[in-house]
Each structure stands twice: as structure tokens, then as C-alpha cells.
Amino acid sequence: MKMKSCIILCGGQSRRMGQDKGSMLIHDKPMIKYVLSTLNYQIDEAIIVLNDENRVDKYKKFINTNDYSYKLIFKTDLIKEKGPLTGIYTGLKEIDGNYALILPCDSPYVTKNYIQSIFNEIENKYQAIVPYHDVKNKLKTSEPLHSIYNKNTIPIIEKLLKNNSLHIKGLIEKIDTKFILIDNEKILKKEFRNLNRPKDI
DSSP: OOOOEEEEEOOOOOTTTTSOTTTOEETTEEHHHHHHHHTTTTOSEEEEEESSHHHHHHHHHHOOGGGSSSEEEEEEOSSSSSOHHHHHHHHHHHOSSSEEEEEETTOTTOOHHHHHHHHTTOOTTOSEEEEESOGGGTTTTBOGGGOEEEGGGHHHHHHHHHTTOOOHHHHHHHSOEEEEEOOTTTSOGGGGOOOOSGGGO
8 A cells, every 4th residue: 555645735925815824714623624634544644834934833733633644744845935836845855655645725625535536546657646627728727736746756846946937837747747637527626726815715
């Protein structure tokens, strides 16, 4: 049984939300806890990547690692202010497994069904498993922040960061990517929804 890892990205500035998204309460529960609960009994380890130590301290106060079936650790971005690509980079350097599912902290609607489905798509010959919505616009409708990446992509990500090429779709174009078409009868579009503004809740 291969190790299942997850990297949860919490590095956003949350300007549109007006507050820290992951710790924002939805029905009296911090948003990130919906993601963490869904991951229970689905994975072996999760890395929560935040952009500074103050936020790590804040998150440690309301997240009890004993509440979860998997190993849970907190990390700060190894490279600052470079967006989600540096969060993926930081997490991949930390995982014990070879592959990690990326999830944003503001995706509370993701389901266990989705997590199981995408992990089942892993094949050793691919460096990434990327879901998409429209056959005619594969890359444009892809979901790179709900995808799986192999840690062997680290040198490629390092090069992109060095060159300030920070678009994740630029990464999936450069690596061996397995694109999987989302079956909306099994996986709802809502699962990929990010909550960016208070009105999104």
C-alpha cells in the first residue's frame, strides 16, 4: 500500500475575504477543519503550509492533531510571496510518500469520494494527476490546486520559482501529466469551489 500524502495550502493573503480564510468560521467551525475532517481515514499524512510563523502558531491553537487519523504537520513557505507554487514546493519537500494531493484550505466542499477517486488514478509513469472539466479546453478548465503531484517535480518547480514563472498551469505543461475528465454525475463541480469572498459562503 503506497503512502497517501496531502498538502493543504493556506498561504493566501485573503484580501477579498477580509480575514484569514482557513481560520474563518463556517457554522462555528474553522474552514480548514472541513478539509481536515474529510481527509480522516483517507490519507497517511498532511502538511499544512502557511506563509509565516505567526499563522502557524494561530492554527496550532485551534487544530488538535490528535483529532485526526493521519500525521499532521505545519510548515511555513520555504520561499516567501511566490504564491501557491511555493506552497506545493514546500509540501513536496516535506512528504514521506512520493505523491501528494494538493488542496486549498478554502475548499470545504471536497468529498471523500473525490479523494479516493483521484488517488486511484496514480500511475508511476505520470508526474501529475490533474482533473479538468471540458474536453475542448483541457488546460484552461483544469484544476491544478486539486491535483496530485510527484515529489520528483521538485527540481522543475525550483527552476520555475527561480525564473519567477509562478503559474501552476505552466508546471503541468512541463511535466508528464495525466489529465482526467471529471464525471459530474460522480464528482460535483461544487467540490472545486474556493470561498474567496464572504458572499461565497
